[in-house]
Amino acid sequence: MQKRARNAATPVVVIAILTAGAPSTPAAGQEYTNLQVLPADITRSELNRLMLDNLRGLGLPRRANEGCLFCHVGSMATPTGEWDWASDEKPQKRTARAMMAMVEDINDRHLAEIERNWDSEVGCYTCHAGRTNPMPLTEVLSREYASGGVEGLLEAYRTLRSRYFAADAYDFRTPVLAQVADEIAAAGDVEEAAAIHRANIEYSDDTKAYHGLIHLRMAEALDSDGIDAMVRRYDELKAEHPAEAFDSVLLSFLGWRLMRSEQEAAGLRLFELNHSEYPDAYNTTEDLAYGRSLSGDPAGAIVLAEAWLARHPDHELGQRLLEDLSRR
Numbered sequence: 001m002q003k004r005a006r007n008a009a010t011p012v013v014v015i016a017i018l019t020a021g022a023p024s025t026p027a028a029g030q031e032y033t034n035l036q037v038l039p040a041d042i043t044r045s046e047l048n049r050l051m052l053d054n055l056r057g058l059g060l061p062r063r064a065n066e067g068c069l070f071c072h073v074g075s076m077a078t079p080t081g082e083w084d085w086a087s088d089e090k091p092q093k094r095t096a097r098a099m100m101a102m103v104e105d106i107n108d109r110h111l112a113e114i115e116r117n118w119d120s121e122v123g124c125y126t127c128h129a130g131r132t133n134p135m136p137l138t139e140v141l142s143r144e145y146a147s148g149g150v151e152g153l154l155e156a157y158r159t160l161r162s163r164y165f166a167a168d169a170y171d172f173r174t175p176v177l178a179q180v181a182d183e184i185a186a187a188g189d190v191e192e193a194a195a196i197h198r199a200n201i202e203y204s205d206d207t208k209a210y211h212g213l214i215h216l217r218m219a220e221a222l223d224s225d226g227i228d229a230m231v232r233r234y235d236e237l238k239a240e241h242p243a244e245a246f247d248s249v250l251l252s253f254l255g256w257r258l259m260r261s262e263q264e265a266a267g268l269r270l271f272e273l274n275h276s277e278y279p280d281a282y283n284t285t286e287d288l289a290y291g292r293s294l295s296g297d298p299a300g301a302i303v304l305a306e307a308w309l310a311r312h313p314d315h316e317l318g319q320r321l322l323e324d325l326s327r328r
């Protein structure tokens with residue numbers, strides 16, 4: 001804590017702001033009785049500053065010291081001067097103590113050894129980013145799914161979303177829930193995955209949220225009835241979902257996934273379909289050219305790249321594509 005103690009020499013004004021409304025913990029002059037990580041001679045303002053860092057790092061409420069109760073023993077019904085600040089009864093406090101020692105070690109030992117670019121210190125916020133549980137959202141949701149199924153997962157998602165949305169605590173962007181659903185589908189729970197994709201569509205105003213559900217249904221048709229069935233399913237899905245959900249990336253993504261999982265014939269078929277749906281998109285041309293090249297039709301790949309360049313003579317990516325295909 002040497003470094004932190006030195007930081008206590010920050011201008012008085014700053015200290016005053018940080019400790020404004022600070023709690024009436026043990027009265028001035030009265031000693032702290034259970035410090036195992038912090039130095040015994042720590043000043044009252046420094047201790048308060050660190051405790052407020054704890055609150056901020058974990059996103060706990062500062063109002064009336066309520067957040068302190070996450071670690072300390074007391075009650076909102078009694079004055080804070082009567083709370084048992086020294087008690088180690090709560091496991092959260094014991095964990096926090098280990099965390100404080102870890103943070104000190106990171107800053108004073110490990111970071112001290114490297115040449116510093118920013119000279120910023122690691123604090124609770126670095127990992128916790130305003131939440132008590134620092135796991136990434138995907139992990140939190142997988143665990144909720146394992147213990148409470150789809151309902152448990154979606155309930156947890158709703159709760160976290162309403163509490164943390166627009167804070168930097170969790171990543172609520174569209175691909176996150178889709179990724180969790182994909183993992184669940186890969187483990188064989190297809191309908192559960194579909195329910196999660198549907199929830200993602202509801203939460204997101206990004207039409208890409210539809211992609212996961214469409215991929216899931218197409219892959220399902222492929223697995224059970226083969227390539228033609230997958231293509232028929234695509235047509236049905238087009239009738240079922242809004243037109244904005246369909247773009248030239250949709251089939252590209254699934255096509256590459258199939259190519260990578262040694263289902264080349266199915267992947268190539270999707271690239272052909274995508275190219276016929278979006279003939280003017282460069283990405284569908286590139287996908288189909290590489291798809292052909294990879295599945296033993298290098299001449300067909302070159303024909304395609306040449307046709308593109310005939311229509312777009314100055315297209316740089318197209319030129320590079322042709323060069324690359326010719327080298328293969």
Ligand code: HEC
Pocket residue numbers: 023025026031032033034035036037038039047051052054055058060065067068069070071072085086092093094096097100
């Ligand atoms: C995330 C857990 C956590 C939160 C939240 C927290 N503290 Fe602490 N607090 C600790 C730990 C851990 C220690 C002991 C540090 C040590 O062993 O050196 C401690 C020690 C203290 C002590 C010294 C007690 C003694 O006599 O040994 C006081 C006073 C205190 N905290 C006040 C507060 C106040 C006020 C708040 C709210 C603004 C707060 N704490 C929030 C974890 C927390």
Ligand code: HEC
Pocket residue numbers: 054057058092093095096099100103122123124125126127128132133134
């Ligand atoms: C290097 C990353 C990292 C930093 C920095 C960090 N933590 Fe943690 N913290 C974790 C991880 C990981 C867990 C979850 C441990 C587990 O698996 O249960 C955790 C868990 C906790 C928990 C238990 C939460 C609960 O609900 O039981 C508390 C309390 C906590 N940290 C407090 C702190 C405090 C206070 C600080 C700053 C002094 C801090 N942490 C800094 C990574 C970090």
